[in-house]
Amino acid sequence: MLTDFVPLFLMMALALGLALSLLKLHQLLGPKRPNLIKTAAYESGMDPIGTARERYSVKFYLVAMIFIVFDVEVVFLYPWAVSFRDFLAADAGLGVMMVVSFFILVLGIGLLYDIKKGGLEFE
Amino acid sequence: MDLTNIYASLPADLVATFSMVLVALVALALVVWDAFRNNAPGIPWAGVVALGVAIVWELFALGDAPGTAWYGMVRTGGFAAFVNIVVLIGALLSIILSVPYLREIRHAHGEVYAIILFATVGMMLLGTANNLVAVFVGLETMSISLYILTGLVREDEGATESALKYFLLGAFSTGFFLYGIALLYGATGTMDLARMSEGLAAGENLVMFWAGVGLLLVGFLFKVSAAPFHMWTPDVYQGAPTTLTAYMSTATKAATFASLILVLYAALPPERWTMVLAVIAVLTMVVGNVLAIAQQNVKRMLAYSSIAHAGYVLVGLAAGTPAGYAGALFYLLVYSIMNIGAFGVMALLEWDGKEGQTQTLNSLAGIGPRKPLLGATMVVFMFALVGFPPLGGFWGKVAVFAPAVEAGLTWLVIVGVLASAVSAYYYLRVLYVFWMRSPEDEPEAAAVQDRVFAVPVTSAAVLIVCVVLLLYFGVRPGGILETTASFFAGPGASMALLP
Amino acid sequence: MVAQLLFFLLAIVAIAAALGMLIARNPVNSALWLVLNLFCIAGLYLTLNAQFIGIIQILVYAGAIMVLFLFVIMLLNLAELPRREDIDWKRGAAFILGMGVLAQLVYIVAMSFDVLPHPPAAQEAVATGSAQVLARALFTEYALPFEVIGLLLLVATIGAVMLAKRRFV
Numbered sequence: 001m002l003t004d005f006v007p008l009f010l011m012m013a014l015a016l017g018l019a020l021s022l023l024k025l026h027q028l029l030g031p032k033r034p035n036l037i038k039t040a041a042y043e044s045g046m047d048p049i050g051t052a053r054e055r056y057s058v059k060f061y062l063v064a065m066i067f068i069v070f071d072v073e074v075v076f077l078y079p080w081a082v083s084f085r086d087f088l089a090a091d092a093g094l095g096v097m098m099v100v101s102f103f104i105l106v107l108g109i110g111l112l113y114d115i116k117k118g119g120l121e122f123e
Numbered sequence: 124m125d126l127t128n129i130y131a132s133l134p135a136d137l138v139a140t141f142s143m144v145l146v147a148l149v150a151l152a153l154v155v156w157d158a159f160r161n162n163a164p165g166i167p168w169a170g171v172v173a174l175g176v177a178i179v180w181e182l183f184a185l186g187d188a189p190g191t192a193w194y195g196m197v198r199t200g201g202f203a204a205f206v207n208i209v210v211l212i213g214a215l216l217s218i219i220l221s222v223p224y225l226r227e228i229r230h231a232h233g234e235v236y237a238i239i240l241f242a243t244v245g246m247m248l249l250g251t252a253n254n255l256v257a258v259f260v261g262l263e264t265m266s267i268s269l270y271i272l273t274g275l276v277r278e279d280e281g282a283t284e285s286a287l288k289y290f291l292l293g294a295f296s297t298g299f300f301l302y303g304i305a306l307l308y309g310a311t312g313t314m315d316l317a318r319m320s321e322g323l324a325a326g327e328n329l330v331m332f333w334a335g336v337g338l339l340l341v342g343f344l345f346k347v348s349a350a351p352f353h354m355w356t357p358d359v360y361q362g363a364p365t366t367l368t369a370y371m372s373t374a375t376k377a378a379t380f381a382s383l384i385l386v387l388y389a390a391l392p393p394e395r396w397t398m399v400l401a402v403i404a405v406l407t408m409v410v411g412n413v414l415a416i417a418q419q420n421v422k423r424m425l426a427y428s429s430i431a432h433a434g435y436v437l438v439g440l441a442a443g444t445p446a447g448y449a450g451a452l453f454y455l456l457v458y459s460i461m462n463i464g465a466f467g468v469m470a471l472l473e474w475d476g477k478e479g480q481t482q483t484l485n486s487l488a489g490i491g492p493r494k495p496l497l498g499a500t501m502v503v504f505m506f507a508l509v510g511f512p513p514l515g516g517f518w519g520k521v522a523v524f525a526p527a528v529e530a531g532l533t534w535l536v537i538v539g540v541l542a543s544a545v546s547a548y549y550y551l552r553v554l555y556v557f558w559m560r561s562p563e564d565e566p567e568a569a570a571v572q573d574r575v576f577a578v579p580v581t582s583a584a585v586l587i588v589c590v591v592l593l594l595y596f597g598v599r600p601g602g603i604l605e606t607t608a609s610f611f612a613g614p615g616a617s618m619a620l621l622p
Numbered sequence: 623m624v625a626q627l628l629f630f631l632l633a634i635v636a637i638a639a640a641l642g643m644l645i646a647r648n649p650v651n652s653a654l655w656l657v658l659n660l661f662c663i664a665g666l667y668l669t670l671n672a673q674f675i676g677i678i679q680i681l682v683y684a685g686a687i688m689v690l691f692l693f694v695i696m697l698l699n700l701a702e703l704p705r706r707e708d709i710d711w712k713r714g715a716a717f718i719l720g721m722g723v724l725a726q727l728v729y730i731v732a733m734s735f736d737v738l739p740h741p742p743a744a745q746e747a748v749a750t751g752s753a754q755v756l757a758r759a760l761f762t763e764y765a766l767p768f769e770v771i772g773l774l775l776l777v778a779t780i781g782a783v784m785l786a787k788r789r790f791v
Contacts, residue, residue: 083757095130106772116158119783483651
């Protein structure tokens with residue numbers, strides 16, 4: 001029921017409040033004496049050249065794609081995790097294990113393929 | 124839901140859908156094989172063996188009594204077996220044609236064959252699905268696999284463009300499809316096709332129901348490339364590797380039409396959509412045939428021709444009678460064979476130096492006498508596509524047009540026959556250029572045909588098998604037509620509403 | 623009472639975040655506004671007792687999909703749009719009021735034709751929204767589509783790796 005989630009909402013509000021107040025408070029309380037050198041961006045002792053916004057390589061995109069696939073897999077495993085006891089109680093634990101094991105096996109093969117084909121490598 | 128003994132039917136389900144399970148397991152094995160032995164030459168042949176075993180299994184299941192498996196998720200029995208056979212044959216022939224072709228274009232990756240098998244699993248789920256969730260999952264598995272196959276030749280801009288177009292438009296149509304499913308579920312309270320009409324009677328959400336049906340139809344018509352949802356077809360068929368075009372133009376249509384037939388027959392009340400389908404059929408036939416005339420590229424011409432053939436199948440569906448559905452199933456089988464043959468010939472002709480995307484019909488002038496096997500089989504395929512009497516295409520057209528006349532759609536059949544007459548022009552022009560012209564007449568032909576190429580034995584065998592099958596369908600269509608009709612009639616009909 | 627309060631709080635923040643996403647001139651800021659919006663929507667799902675969808679909303683949308691969005695933004699290296707100084711507030715207010723009136727009209731017309739879906743009772747929602755109920759259907763009745771979804775995800779992985787890795791033989 002909804003009341004079950006009140007602590008969750010409270011915690012989210014607390015976390016948000018804490019993060020925001022920490023960001024703002026140090027700005028208000030801390031002393032500030034800026035000068036030219038202090039405000040310059042630090043880049044390993046070199047003078048910063050060009051823009052910080054570099055284009056990302058498409059290789060990172062591949063990692064993101066693979067991440068999404070396995071993220072979706074986790075979503076499907078979540079109901080299994082919360083309901084496994086129900087299946088055990090009904091003596092259907094072995095069956096559900098088989099169903100889910102095959103699913104994990106299929107995605108395990110995906111992982112194996114990624115590793116073998118170098119989908120997770122950065123050269 | 125009571126979970127006790129819920130998995131008791133699992134072994135029986137695995138047997139009932141043995142062919143699907145087999146193809147899926149072999150596809151997984153191929154992925155592992157390719158991961159350890161990159162592009163091993165045995166990979167496609169392992170796939171061919173699996174598909175062959177699955178076809179034999181399904182042939183024995185053709186006479187089975189109707190039933191469902193996996194908790195009513197998929198149908199089993201005759202109808203399902205027939206659809207699976209069409210899809211499996213399409214995959215089998217395409218793989219055999221693809222082996223030398225992909226090697227020639229330097230893209231013989233092992234994964235390609237695994238993806239073809241995964242797409243086949245999706246099609247088998249789609250074509251036999253008895254539940255909208257299964258329809259959707261099957262459709263998506265098929266589509267995602269096809270997007271990847273379309274973009275296989277990555278260094279070619281045309282292929283990448285066609286893959287992106289296919290993906291974006293396909294994703295868009297999937298959105299329509301999913302929305303339709305959601306509305307249908309909202310209106311009837313069930314995903315089960317057979318229970319949908321009861322749910323409708325109980326729920327009385329008519330507006331929502333018909334809105335859902337409309338959106339669902341948009342999704343289906345997009346996948347079978349019916350006008351006005353056909354725009355993607357020429358670009359995609361032209362851009363994709365030719366043998367894979369053969370696969371996606373045949374097996375995809377067979378599975379999607381089978382699913383559409385199941386939805387129309389089992390889930391919807393029979394009256395209202397006849398007119399809608401008739402109008403779409405007319406549009407599709409006219410657009411496909413008229414635009415095909417103007418094409419210089421044979422692959423593009425065949426793409427428009429496949430739009431036109433979707434229109435002929437829709438004539439059978441518009442009839443809305445069991446005979447119409449049975450005729451449509453028969454047509455899908457014949458169409459698959461003749462289209463795979465035609466694309467197969469074009470794939471073999473690409474090796475003379477010009478890619479299928481840029482190859483014009485004129486550059487193939489006089490190729491018939493130089494490559495008699497390809498020229499002669501092309502004669503059979505073109506005449507079959509026109510619907511010439513001694514070949515399978517003729518009986519296919521009879522099987523879809525006759526029920527439409529009986530259903531009172533004579534005007535629709537007249538349009539269909541006129542459209543077929545138009546189609547004779549562009550199909551027979553191919554034969555004219557192949558056989559009657561000589562390369563000397565065409566400046567572009569002389570440069571192209573110098574490169575010598577040999578037709579591999581396997582590809583030649585596929586073409587000859589296609590020719591033999593088309594002749595068989597033309598001479599003895601009776602047995603198959605009776606089989607497809609038996610799915611929809613009689614006390615043991617597969618399509619009877621299941622408990 | 624608490625539920626109503628929560629609903630309006632979350633709805634207002636969600637709308638504000640959506641507006642922020644549209645108005646923000648920097649694409650990365652836009653994406654961050656969208657994250658806030660997705661979180662609020664997840665909260666709305668929770669207030670409707672659809673816990674599983676709420677969690678998916680955060681896991682998949684706010685997590686995975688947003689990562690993709692940010693990658694695309696960084697991949698394309700979109701520049702910040704020039705700031706618009708001349709926002710016509712009168713026109714904006716007129717638009718919002720007009721849409722409000724239109725929504726009311728559509729609502730009344732839809733009511734009179736009785737095409738609006740009836741919201742399920744809270745008790746019913748509790749019975750259908752949880753992950754346990756989903757699991758009972760997903761791993762039994764829908765076991766076959768579930769396994770095929772596994773194959774679908776595998777195909778997606780293979781396709782991504784195959785097409786993104788350069789393999790010009």
